[in-house]
Every structure is written in C-alpha cells, then in structure tokens.
Amino acid sequence: MVLALLAALSLAQGDYAPGRAGTEPLDAAREARVQALGKQLRCPVCQGTSIADSPSSIARAQLDKVRELVAEGKTDDEIFAYFVARYGDFALLSPRKEGVTSLLWLMPGLMLIFGVLIIVLQVKKKPKTAAPAAAPAAAPADDPFLEAVRKDLKQ
C-alpha cells in the first residue's frame, strides 16, 4: 500500500504529451482568476486533482478553456455553469451547498457544537456518588508505599 502513489499514478496516466504548450497566460489579475477557477474544477483523468494542478494535457486544455472564458468576460458562476452543463456536478471539486449535499458542509460544525454542549453538560452534572467507588478508603491515589506493594504483587 503506497499512499499517495495511486494519486501520483493517475496523475501520470493522464497523457503527459509533451509538445502541447497551452495558451499564453493573461494579465496578472485575470490570470490569478484563471488559476483560482482552475483549482475548483476537476481534472478528468486524475484522481481528485484540479485542472490547475494537473500537468496532464487534457487538464491543460481545460484550463485553456477557462482562460478563454475569462478573456470573454464571463463571470465565475457562468464558467462553473459551463462545466457543469457538460460534465455534471462531478466537475466541481467543491460540491454545491444545496439539497442533501449541504449536510456535507453543515455536519462538521454541528458535531463541534454538540460536542461542546455535551462536555459542558457533563462537567456541570454533579457525580452521583460523592466518593469514587474504585479508590480504597484512606490511601491517596499516588501513595508511593501502596504503589511499591502493588508493583511487588504484580511480579
């Protein structure tokens, strides 16, 4: 089991085809948008890598498409819609916050809130028996004498 290798494999399996150079980057501000959008879109031949990160030629062709759409002045939503219309929700690396999928976004937060509530309630709750049942009557838990006797008994 070689973790990360599988991912790497699928990265590499995307035909790397050296020779295809891709379109030239736009000006800094718009190119930053291209890269940010690319981060949100799934590379079709990789395992969960974005088209901005994948070196495969098909991902780079898709990034060129994003660049083209940005150059045409399309908004982010329009560009996402373009890809969803062709490839479905699968193309979005960040799932939409609607329907059942919103659970994905809400559940971790809810878990944290419930966890804090449980901890606070547990701490507030007074213990049922005042004295811990397991501790023998007088000896404090860290009595070195008792420890030494216990240790000897175990041997």
Add this chain to the structure above:
Amino acid sequence: MNATLGYGLVLLGLLCAAFGALVGIFTGMTRREGALPWVQRAVYGFSASMILANLVMIGALLKHDYSVKYVAQVGSNSTPTIFTIVSLWSSLEGSILFWGAIMGAYLFAFAFIHRHEHGRYMQLSLGMMCAVATFFAFLIAGPANPWGPTPNPIPTDGPGPNALLQNHVLMIIHPPMLYLGFVGMTVPFGIATGALLRGELGDAWLVPLRKWTLVPWTFLSVGIILGSWWAYAVLGWGGYWAWDPVENASFMPWLAATAFIHSTMVLERKKSLKLWTLALALGAFWLTIVGTFMTRSGVFNSVHSFTQSDIGPTFLVFIAVVMLVSIALLALRGPLLVAETHMESVFSREGSILLNNLVFCALTFTVFLGTTYPLITEALANKRISVGEPYFNIMALPIALLMLFLMGVGPMLPWGEANPKTTLRQLAAPAAGGVLAVVAWKLATLGASSAGEYGSGTVMAVMAFGLAGFVAVITTRELLLPARALMGPGTNFFGAVVRSASRAPRRFGGYVVHMGIVIIMVAIAASSSFKVHASGTLKPGETLQVGAYQVRFDGLSSGTEPHRKWTSANLTIVHPDGKEVAYAGGHGPRMNYYERQTDPVGSPLVHELVWRDVYVSLLAYDAKEGSASFNAWVFPLVGWIWYAIPILVAGSLISLWPRRRQLLGGTAPAPAEAAKA
C-alpha cells in the same frame, strides 16, 4: 523452490497466529495464566516465519526468479538493485507480505519487552494482536498470495516496478514509515481490547498503552510528511498535499492517535475518560484498516470496482468485524471501567485536553465525511459528485487554527480549575508574542508583497502566524521554566534543561513536538498563501520572472540511464542579487521515459533555499523549435515542513525515554515535581 518455501512459511505464520489467538483469548478469558508461554511461543513463531518469508521474497527478487508470480509482475533485469529490493512493496501482494513482516516485528518486540509481565495482562492482549495477525496472514496466504506460480512459459525478463517508485529516493523510505505507523496501531488495539475483555484498566496498562501508541504515531507522522515531500519533489504540480483519498487514509489514523495520546494524560492522572480513551485507540486502529482498504481495493476509482479487486471484499468483512467487536466491547465492558474522578471545570488542563479531543475528532470526521461522501452518493443515489481540495481547505483551516489556539492555552491551564486572574496575567507575554509574530511577518514582507515577490496572503494565514507566536512563547516558557527552578550554584543553564527533561521526559518531549508542529503550521500557512506563480513558453535564452527570481531557459538536453531515458531543460536561476545557479545536463526539470511505459514521468527542479524554494516544472517541450513551457513558483518557508521532521522525532524519542524507576525512598522525585509531568 522459492515459491514453495515462501508459501510454506506464510502458512506456518498463519498457523502460529491462529493458535496464539485461540489460546490467548480462551485462556485469558478463563483466567488460566499458565498458558502464557504458549502464547508467547506462537507470537515468536509468527514473527520468525513472516520475516523469513520476506527474506525469501527479497532473495527471489534479487535472483530474478520469474517463476514466482510477484517477481514476474514487478521484477526486471534492468532495474537497479536498490529499486529491486524496494519493489517488494511496489505492488499489492508484495506490500501485504511486507506488512506481515512488520506485524511480526511489532508483535515480537511487544511480547519480548513485556515477557516478564503477568499473564493476566498479556494473554488477552497478545491473543487479540494474534487475531489481527491471523487476518493478515490469511490475506497473504489467500486473496493476495504473491507466491503463486507464473503461467508457462516463464519469462526471462519482467516489466519492472512502477516508474514513479523509481523516480525518487524518498520512495524508498516513505512507504515503510507508513507501514510501521499503520501496523503499529495493532499493539494499542491489542492492549485496549485486552483491557476491555478483562474488564479492568489497571495502572499497569497505562504507560505501555501510551508508549506503544507513540511509536507508530511517530512513524506515521514521519511517513505522512515524507509522502508530502515526495509528492512535492516528484509530481511537479507545486503542491505537497492534495487531500487525495490516499493521503486522507493516512491522515485520519494520525488524527485519532494524536487525540488518543492527549487523552491518556487525563487517564493517567485523573483516572477518568477511560472508556473514551480506549475508544480512541480502537478508532485509530479501525481507521488504519479503513485506510488500507481505501488505498488498496480500488474503491475510489469507482464504488463498484472494489468487488473485482482481490482483497476488497475480504477487507470489508474485516472492517465490519473490527467495528462490531469494538462497539460490543465498549458497550458491554465499558461500564466496568469506573472513572475515579469527576471533571470540575472546562477551564482547566483536562478541559482543554477534552476540547482538543473534540477538535481532532471533528477534523477526523470531516476528512472521513469528505472522503467517503462521493462513494455514498454514488452507491445510494447513483450520482457522481466530487469532494476535493477546496472543500477540505475551507473546512480544515478553521479547525487547524482552533488546534493551534488550544495548543497554546492548554499547557497554560492548571489541572483542576484555573484561576481567571492568574490565567489572564500569564496570557500577557504569549499574546505579545503573537502580535510580535504578525508584526515581524508584516515588516519582513512589506514592500516585497507589493513588488510581487510574495503573494498577498490571507487573513487566515496572518491569524496562523499570530497564533504560532502565541503558542511558541507558551511552549518555550513551559520548556524552560522547570529548568530555571533547577538552576543553582554549580549548574549551568544547559545542564538544568537536561536535568528537567530527564525528570519529566514525557512532558519535555511533548512540548518539543509542539514546537515542531508550530513550525509546520507556519510553513504551511506561508507557503500556501504567500506563494507566487508564473507560467509561460520560452525559447532558449529567454527568461521567466517569478517573484524576485528569474528563470532562464538555456536549451534542451537529453540522456540515457540504465532504466530510463530523459529529456531535460537546462535552466539558470538568477537570484535578485545577480547570483546565478545553473542546472544543466539532467539536473533541470525533466521528463523521464521508462521502458514499457508509454507516458513519460516528469520531475521538477526544486531550487532549495533556506527561507524559500524556487520550483520549476517542465510542462511541455518542442524538440524541433527547441522551446519549452514551464510552470514556476516561489514558495516561502515550504522546506520547513520537512525540516521539522527531526524535531518531531527528537520530541517523541524524549517522551519515550524510560523515566528513572521511582523507588520508594530518597531517589523518587517529590510528588510536587512528579505532578508536573
């Protein structure tokens, strides 16, 4: 010959493990403690046969014995010797076999180190570990058998191991580290289930339980970081962590084990949280099995593909069995573990550790949810969606900041209940440290950002710097304060630090690890949000500006090595002060062409400097025109993620150091000092 011998050894191992499991659990439950030597012999038998089986396989690989199926699958006459040995774990069957050897080593170490321990503790624990070993021995003997005969005619050469394995030296050490981390979780699982079966969690369990978790935790930490380093140095996309299912698979057990290591402190000191702590140990083990399943069964290619894999269904059954056994044990035996104290306030050391546990569990859950969600929707609704890096980043960043915050506040709070006034007073210096960290970063990057030398950064990153400063001050204080108390005439400061560390090694080591984590967090924040990216196609002699550096393209070169051919771009990195560093003749970014692999494998150029890396990958080239396209980045501080490995390891080793035996009488540290531990 090799195949028969190897398979025989595996069967012997299976027999020993099954015998050990049956005898250990049965005599443990019926409290016949005289049977312990038999369980120990079974463990030694399992260990010896598994390690020998691996040696036989390495021998077969080295001798290119293609009559063994696995050798025919991954061997090749042209592969360098070192990669021939590494190919032991380059494919499914071999890696499960290797897994068996590590399992053998762990079980041997545990059984041998605790050989004088009373049967009442050991039989059940060893029995449960043997039960896990039985499963893996069964996998090797059956569904993932590497020894099968090669169909005739027996080839004279093989395809060689996966090209990516041969691409970088890190691939030699990264997988064994992860295996050592994953397999090692079997030991705390055995101890914890043994304790539950026995129905008592005596003081004698506590230290071994913690230490035997810290060992695999350390390997897992190193393995994960090395894996990210490997991805960074080899894959060429400029990142080191993509929240890929295989990465998540290694991260989840690490998170659970980290939570566990923290909650053992409450367990050891307050004798409470017993059930919760054991649940974390069982959870960490369960997640290693789930992680192995996720990476090895092909389930992420498609939900429906795993049934076609050799080990998918077997693993799924084992996952279900482990889960059911764990839940049943916790439910039936848990009530026997009585908490001996009650937590008085959340505003205390134990409260902060409990919150730490909650936050770690929340992150584990988030990663688990995000990783498995696409599988669930595909299986239930037949709808394919993706949950990728953007989701994990959005969810994990706030949780990581929360962790940093708790890492600072926790060590500051006393056990029991904190006094708000004292706490506020103690907060002043760390808070100043946090502000200072942000100001220092601002000053260091002032002007540089606007000149395009660094990215503009995010609020989250700045918060991370602030919190890192806050934690660093608190941790340094906790590391050095006890030493100051020990300083007297005749002891220098360094001697006092060593003495305070040897008096409370766990505490000292823990804070050293914290320092390492702070460094990693800062490196992650800086490299991800202050990076600069540029890309373009260059003709020879042209340059690409990235941040304050220039990348000059000096033309293409190519060459041949025994197992591959390559084409590389000769580059010169021009520093802002005019210094030039040339990478020519294959040292630049390149494409490697392996025999019998159609697609080339790229490898980037990482120009490593102390405070930043200049990273260039070759995207494409045109041999006719001599032009090439590049992606280039400047990543501030990125190397510190891996430079922190020695700090983490050193901290763990200090923590594992056995404390001087506390004898009754003068040599025992006074309770007040011991309490600080």
